[in-house]
Amino acid sequence: MNLKDLQQKYWSTFIKVALIRRKLSSDEYRLVKTAGIDVAICKDYHLYISIDSRKKTLTIKVYIDSNKEYYKLFESKKLEIEDQIGSKLEWRNLEDNKSSMIMKSVEFDIYNEESWGDSINYLLSEIPKYIDVFKKYEHSI
Numbered sequence: 001m002n003l004k005d006l007q008q009k010y011w012s013t014f015i016k017v018a019l020i021r022r023k024l025s026s027d028e029y030r031l032v033k034t035a036g037i038d039v040a041i042c043k044d045y046h047l048y049i050s051i052d053s054r055k056k057t058l059t060i061k062v063y064i065d066s067n068k069e070y071y072k073l074f075e076s077k078k079l080e081i082e083d084q085i086g087s088k089l090e091w092r093n094l095e096d097n098k099s100s101m102i103m104k105s106v107e108f109d110i111y112n113e114e115s116w117g118d119s120i121n122y123l124l125s126e127i128p129k130y131i132d133v134f135k136k137y138e139h140s141i
Helices: 001-018 066-076 078-085 113-135
Strands: 031-032 038-040 045-052 057-064 091-092 100-107
Touching: 001 038, 001 113, 045 113, 057 066, 057 113, 066 078, 066 100, 078 113
Parallel strands: none
Antiparallel strands: 031 038, 038 045, 045 057, 057 100, 091 100
16 A cells, blocks of 8 residues: 555544544544644644655644744643643744744554554544643633
8 A cells, every 4th residue: 555545544543533533523634645744723723634645754844824923822831731731842933934833743554454453542632631721821822
């Protein structure tokens, strides 16, 4: 199976499990080709979850489209946010770009289908946490 088909299979499995467990509703996410999943938070930022088969990682990104005010706000609450998420995050302001990212990567080998269940469980526990934590600060803008 080629990588594109494998990614499609992974994300289809993820979506099926998420819907069955009622962790996501069909209007909260969208599949971005086979590369990853977008999960809506608000109009200015969203979660983007992707797989890098070369680095063997699964990454959750809070992707801030073009509102640097959100990045500044989140960065001012960095210690609180990391404490609530339960781990250190990578903070990328991307000064020369309109967008910014706050992210965390974990080891994941998409070619090891036996590990898919654990990764899906991980995502289904992390996604609501990220949404809840970052939404807390929305009203401050």
